[in-house]
Amino acid sequence: MRSLTTNQLLPGSVDALKLCQQGVTVVGFLPLANLQRLASQLYLAEGNVQVRLSFGLDEQSRKTVNGQLEATLPLVCQRCLERLDSAIDTEFALALVWNDDQAAQLPRTLDPVLMESEELDLLGIVEDELLLALPLVAVHEQGSCEPPALLGESIPSDEHQAGEKVNPFQVLAALKLEGNKH
Numbered sequence: 001m002r003s004l005t006t007n008q009l010l011p012g013s014v015d016a017l018k019l020c021q022q023g024v025t026v027v028g029f030l031p032l033a034n035l036q037r038l039a040s041q042l043y044l045a046e047g048n049v050q051v052r053l054s055f056g057l058d059e060q061s062r063k064t065v066n067g068q069l070e071a072t073l074p075l076v077c078q079r080c081l082e083r084l085d086s087a088i089d090t091e092f093a094l095a096l097v098w099n100d101d102q103a104a105q106l107p108r109t110l111d112p113v114l115m116e117s118e119e120l121d122l123l124g125i126v127e128d129e130l131l132l133a134l135p136l137v138a139v140h141e142q143g144s145c146e147p148p149a150l151l152g153e154s155i156p157s158d159e160h161q162a163g164e165k166v167n168p169f170q171v172l173a174a175l176k177l178e179g180n181k182h
């Protein structure tokens with residue numbers, strides 16, 4: 001599969017009708033930080049998603065968008081709560097529809113995108129497809145990490161067990177002594 005890496009920042013929305021009629025393929029990237037629903041699920045919103053969207057008309061003159069996304073998403077491991085990089089490479093096929101009837105008539109191979117105008121919310125569909133491509137449970141390999149210690153749980157420490165406990169009465173006595181000097 002061809003790598004999608006390019007330096008072109010994609011716009012948040014495009015004139016989808018025109019692109020479909022012209023049969024344009026758009027290749028570029030979107031910063032993960034711009035995808036706010038996704039970003040809230042990430043360890044940090046760092047890096048980009050590489051995007052390829054091929055606009056066209058199928059044999060029934062439906063406006064279609066065939067897409068491919070590549071990204072390395074910094075997810076949160078559900079065991080240790082640390083960063084877990086997950087490589088995503090997903091493809092999808094969409095059809096632009098303007099009402100529910102059109103959506104109902106689509107073959108199973110095409111997912112409907114309900115349009116409100118001629119503008120396609122490019123950011124929105126990329127984010128939706130990335131969310132669909134996320135692993136159900138993000139977790140490091142078995143045995144490679146452990147759950148974090150719970151807050152408030154006493155952690156046995158060698159230092160404290162080595163008899164360096166401070167007697168509170170000694171502290172008090174020292175303070176009094178200090179006070180008497182002045």
Ligand SMILES: [Zn+2]
Pocket residue numbers: 077078079080081082139140144145146
């Ligand atoms: Zn982990």
